[in-house]
Amino acid sequence: MEDLYNSIMQQEVDAALLICALVVSLIVAFFHYMIFTGLYKINLGNFFFAVYPLLLVVLYFIQPQFMLIGIGGLFVLTFPMVLLGIIIIAPALGIRERVNYQNKQQELARITNKNAQYLKPAKKKNWIWELLKSLFFIACFFGSFAVLGFFGPILLIVLTAIIGKKRSGSSLMKLQKSLPTSKIRSVAMGLAEIQGKIIIDEALTSRVKCKRCAGYYYLIQEISHDDDGKEQLSTIHTDFLYNPFFLEDETGRIKVIPDKLQLLHFSEYSYRSNGKKYTEYVLEEDDKLYLMIGKASIENNKPVFVYDENKRILSITPTTAVEKHDQAMYYLSKARPYIIAFLLWAAFILSSDIRVTSSGVSVSPHRYLNKNFGIFKNNKSEKEEQVINDNSDEAIYAEPVEN
Amino acid sequence: MENLLALLIVVALVVALVGGAIAIYNRLVFLNNNTDKAFANIDVLLKQRADEIPNLIEVVKQHTGFEQSVLEKLTKLRTDFLNATQSDEKVAIANETAGALKTVFAVSENYPELQSSQAFNNLQNRVSGIEDAIADRRELFNETVALYNTGIQEFPNVIFAGMLRYNKRNFLQITEQEKVYNGVKF
Incomplete structure (x- = not known):
C-alpha cells in the first residue's frame, strides 16, 4: 500500500492529465448517479455531476498527486457501492415498498368496505422485520451451501416446503x-x-x-x-x-x-x-x-x-x-415421500466426492459430514488420501469438493 | 463459522420437526375431543326425549283404559336413564326406551280419542323428530369415530397416538336387542 502511495506521489501531474481525470470523473459520476437513483432510490440533482470534477480540482490544488488518488478512489468505490446496493439496499427498499403498499391496500380495503366493522383490523407488517427474515433466509441458503454443498440448499428448500405446507390452505380445507x-x-x-x-x-x-x-x-x-x-x-x-x-x-x-x-x-x-x-x-x-x-x-x-x-x-x-382439493392432496401425499427421498439422495450424490479410477469407483461423503459424523468418517489416513490424490492422473473423472 | 451455520441448520430442522409434532398433536386432540362431543350430543337428545316422557304420560293418562303397565315401564326407564352414569348403561336404557315409546304410539292407534288429541299429536311429532335427530347423530358419531380411528392409525400420527394412549374406538352398532323384532305387544 505504501509502495503504491509512493509511486503515485512520484508521478508527474500536468494540466493535460487533469483534463483527462476530469473527463473520467464525469464518467464515474454518471455510473454513481445511476447507482444512487437505480439501486439506492436517491434522486440526485444535476449538480452531482459537478461534485467529482470540483473535488478533483480542489485535490489538484492541494497536491497534484492527490488528484490521482481521488480519481482512483472514486473509481474503486463503484464496486462496493454496486455490491452493497444489489445485496442489501435494493432488496431492503423493495421490501419496504412492498410492505407499505400492502399496508395501504389493507387500510384502503377496510375503509372502503361497507361492512368494515366485521373485518379483522389489518395487521400491519414491519418492513425491517421482513428484511431481516429475507436476509436470514439468504444467509441460511449460502451458509448451508458452504457447509453441506448442494445438500444444504436442497435440505433448506425441503424444510421450507414442509413448514410452508403447514401454513398454506384455508382453515376450511x-x-x-x-x-x-x-x-x-x-x-x-x-x-x-x-x-x-x-x-x-x-x-x-x-x-x-x-x-x-x-x-x-x-x-x-x-x-x-x-x-x-x-x-x-x-x-x-x-x-x-x-x-x-x-x-x-x-x-x-x-x-x-x-x-x-x-x-x-x-x-x-x-x-x-x-x-x-x-x-x-x-x-x-x-x-x-x-x-x-x-x-x-x-x-x-x-x-x-x-x-x-x-x-x-x-x-x-x-x-x-x-x-x-382432497384429490390433489391425496396425490401429493402419495408423491411427497418419493420427492423428498429423491431430492435428499440427489443432494447427497452432488455433494459427495466421487472418483472413478482404474481400481473402481469411490464415493466419499462431503468433507463436513466426513469430519463431524462417525458413520461418514473415512478410515483412510491423510497420508493414504495424499497417495490417492497423487495418483489422480489415473482418474478418468474427478469432481473433488473444495478441500 | 461452519459450526454456527451447522447449528442454524440443526435449529431449522428442530423447528420444523417440533412444528410438525405440534400440528399432529393438535389434530389428534381435536379428533379425540370431537368424538367425545359427538357422543355427548347424542346424550343431549336422549335427555330431551326422556324429558318428553312425563308430558306424554300425562296426556295418555287422561284417556282411561290405556295400558298402565306400559306407562309404568316408561316412567321407570326415564328414572333409570337419568340416574345412569355409565355410557353403556345409558345407551342400553335409551334403546329400551325407544322400544317402549314405539309401543305407546302403536297402542295409541286403538284409542281414536287419543289420536285426535292435538297435544298427543304434537308430542308424537316432537318425539319422532328427536328420534330422527338421534339417528342422524348416531350416524355422525360413527363418521367422527371413523375419522378419529383413521387419524390415530396414520403415520406418523400413530407414534403420538401411542404416547397419548389414544386407542381405537368402537362404532355405535345396532344392538342384538334392537335387531330382534318382537312385534307390537298389546
Whole structure:
C-alpha cells in the first residue's frame, strides 16, 4: 500500500492529465448517479455531476498527486457501492415498498368496505422485520451451501416446503378433513360442518352480472404493466354485502347469519373497462352443493349458523372445490415421500466426492459430514488420501469438493 | 463459522420437526375431543326425549283404559336413564326406551280419542323428530369415530397416538336387542 502511495506521489501531474481525470470523473459520476437513483432510490440533482470534477480540482490544488488518488478512489468505490446496493439496499427498499403498499391496500380495503366493522383490523407488517427474515433466509441458503454443498440448499428448500405446507390452505380445507358433515335437522350446537344448497331469503342484485343473489363480494382493480409488460392488478376498492340466507339439505334448512362470511373458490364474474377490472363473487341460488363450516347456534329459539369465534371461521365453498382439493392432496401425499427421498439422495450424490479410477469407483461423503459424523468418517489416513490424490492422473473423472 | 451455520441448520430442522409434532398433536386432540362431543350430543337428545316422557304420560293418562303397565315401564326407564352414569348403561336404557315409546304410539292407534288429541299429536311429532335427530347423530358419531380411528392409525400420527394412549374406538352398532323384532305387544 505504501509502495503504491509512493509511486503515485512520484508521478508527474500536468494540466493535460487533469483534463483527462476530469473527463473520467464525469464518467464515474454518471455510473454513481445511476447507482444512487437505480439501486439506492436517491434522486440526485444535476449538480452531482459537478461534485467529482470540483473535488478533483480542489485535490489538484492541494497536491497534484492527490488528484490521482481521488480519481482512483472514486473509481474503486463503484464496486462496493454496486455490491452493497444489489445485496442489501435494493432488496431492503423493495421490501419496504412492498410492505407499505400492502399496508395501504389493507387500510384502503377496510375503509372502503361497507361492512368494515366485521373485518379483522389489518395487521400491519414491519418492513425491517421482513428484511431481516429475507436476509436470514439468504444467509441460511449460502451458509448451508458452504457447509453441506448442494445438500444444504436442497435440505433448506425441503424444510421450507414442509413448514410452508403447514401454513398454506384455508382453515376450511384443513378442518373439513377432521370434521364429519352433519345433517342440517340434527346439527349440534358448536363447531359444525354442513352441506346443502343455497336458498335466498332476501334477494340482492349483484354488481357485475346483476344476478339475483343472497350476497356478493365485489372488487375493483387498477390494471397496470411493469417494465417487462407483465400485467399487474392493484385493488383500489372492495365491497361486500351479504343478506342472511338458508342452506338446505334433504333433512331441512338452517338460516346462515353471514357476518364475517368467507367465500372460497367461488366462480368469478368480471369485465374490464377504462384500465380497470371489475370482479364479483356471487352467493347465488343454483343447483350446486356448498360446504359450510361455522358454529351452529340458537337465535330466537331457532337454530342458526354463525361465525365461530373460537376457530375464527364461517366459510362457504362449492363441494366440487373441496373434492378437487382432497384429490390433489391425496396425490401429493402419495408423491411427497418419493420427492423428498429423491431430492435428499440427489443432494447427497452432488455433494459427495466421487472418483472413478482404474481400481473402481469411490464415493466419499462431503468433507463436513466426513469430519463431524462417525458413520461418514473415512478410515483412510491423510497420508493414504495424499497417495490417492497423487495418483489422480489415473482418474478418468474427478469432481473433488473444495478441500 | 461452519459450526454456527451447522447449528442454524440443526435449529431449522428442530423447528420444523417440533412444528410438525405440534400440528399432529393438535389434530389428534381435536379428533379425540370431537368424538367425545359427538357422543355427548347424542346424550343431549336422549335427555330431551326422556324429558318428553312425563308430558306424554300425562296426556295418555287422561284417556282411561290405556295400558298402565306400559306407562309404568316408561316412567321407570326415564328414572333409570337419568340416574345412569355409565355410557353403556345409558345407551342400553335409551334403546329400551325407544322400544317402549314405539309401543305407546302403536297402542295409541286403538284409542281414536287419543289420536285426535292435538297435544298427543304434537308430542308424537316432537318425539319422532328427536328420534330422527338421534339417528342422524348416531350416524355422525360413527363418521367422527371413523375419522378419529383413521387419524390415530396414520403415520406418523400413530407414534403420538401411542404416547397419548389414544386407542381405537368402537362404532355405535345396532344392538342384538334392537335387531330382534318382537312385534307390537298389546
